Amino acid sequence: MGAAAQCLLAACLPLRYALLPAPALLLCRLVKTLLMTAGLVPHDLAGDVIHGKYTAQVPGPNGAMPASPSQNGVCLLMLGARSSHPLGTFSPGLRKVGDYLEKMRASLEDGNKNGSNGFLCQTTFLSANERYTGSQLMMLCYFRSADDAHAFAHGPLHREAWAWWFDITKKYPHLSIRHELYDVPAGHWENVYVNSHPAGLAGMNALVRCNGGWTRPLFDASKMNLRTTMGRLGHTDGTDNEKYGPEPY
Structure with a gap:
C-alpha cells in the first residue's frame, strides 16, 4: 500500500515533492526511536512489562490463594x-x-x-x-x-x-x-516469565485474595520453591538446581 501511494504521488507531483514523504516518515521514526532510547519519552512497548522473574498461579474458583504451586489444574x-x-x-x-x-x-x-x-x-x-x-x-x-x-x-x-x-x-x-x-491436572504444569508483559496464562483475568484485597495471581519466581521448574510443579522445595551452580536470577 505504501509503494502504491508513493507511485501515485510520483505520478501527480513534481519529483522533488513526491519523494518527500518517505524520508520524512523515516526521520520521524528515527527521532522517536532515539528519544525512547534516551528515556526522554515513554517506550510504546514497555508500559506493561513486569521486570524480574515471576510465575502465574491459578487461584481457586472463589479467589482462594493456592497453598502450593500448580495446586489447581x-x-x-x-x-x-x-x-x-x-x-x-x-x-x-x-x-x-x-x-x-x-x-x-x-x-x-x-x-x-x-x-x-x-x-x-x-x-x-x-x-x-x-x-x-x-x-x-x-x-x-x-x-x-x-x-x-x-x-x-x-x-x-x-x-x-x-x-x-x-x-x-x-x-x-x-x-x-x-x-x-x-x-x-494439578502438579503437571508450570510457567515462568522474565522481564515480560503478562502474556499466556499470566494474562488471566482471575484474581486472588491477598491481604484483605484482590490482586493478580502473579508471584515472585526468584524465591523459595518457585525458583525452579520442579518447584513450580510442586515437586520440590526449589533447591534442586543448587548443584548446577548459582542461578542468574
Whole structure:
C-alpha cells in the first residue's frame, strides 16, 4: 500500500515533492526511536512489562490463594484456522471464520466477568513460519478444566458456528479449522516469565485474595520453591538446581 501511494504521488507531483514523504516518515521514526532510547519519552512497548522473574498461579474458583504451586489444574484449548485459497486472507468465507472466532472470544470474556464459565484468558497470534504465505490464525484459550471448555463448546454460539461450518465445507474446501485440547491436572504444569508483559496464562483475568484485597495471581519466581521448574510443579522445595551452580536470577 505504501509503494502504491508513493507511485501515485510520483505520478501527480513534481519529483522533488513526491519523494518527500518517505524520508520524512523515516526521520520521524528515527527521532522517536532515539528519544525512547534516551528515556526522554515513554517506550510504546514497555508500559506493561513486569521486570524480574515471576510465575502465574491459578487461584481457586472463589479467589482462594493456592497453598502450593500448580495446586489447581488447567485446560488449554488451541484453535486454528487457515485458508489455502490463492486470495489468501481475501478468500471467500475466511472473514466469517474470523468473525465467529472474535464473537466466541468476546463471549468468553463477557461470561468470565462473574467467573461462572471457568474461562481464564486467551492469546491470539499468527503461525507464519510453516508456509511462505497463508498464515494460520491461532488462538490459545485457558480454562480451569476440560468440563468448562466442553460446556462452552456446547453453548449456543459455538453450536451456531459449528452448524455454519458444516453447511459451507463443500462450498469452501480451501478453509481449514482445527483444535487441540490439553487437560492438565494439578502438579503437571508450570510457567515462568522474565522481564515480560503478562502474556499466556499470566494474562488471566482471575484474581486472588491477598491481604484483605484482590490482586493478580502473579508471584515472585526468584524465591523459595518457585525458583525452579520442579518447584513450580510442586515437586520440590526449589533447591534442586543448587548443584548446577548459582542461578542468574
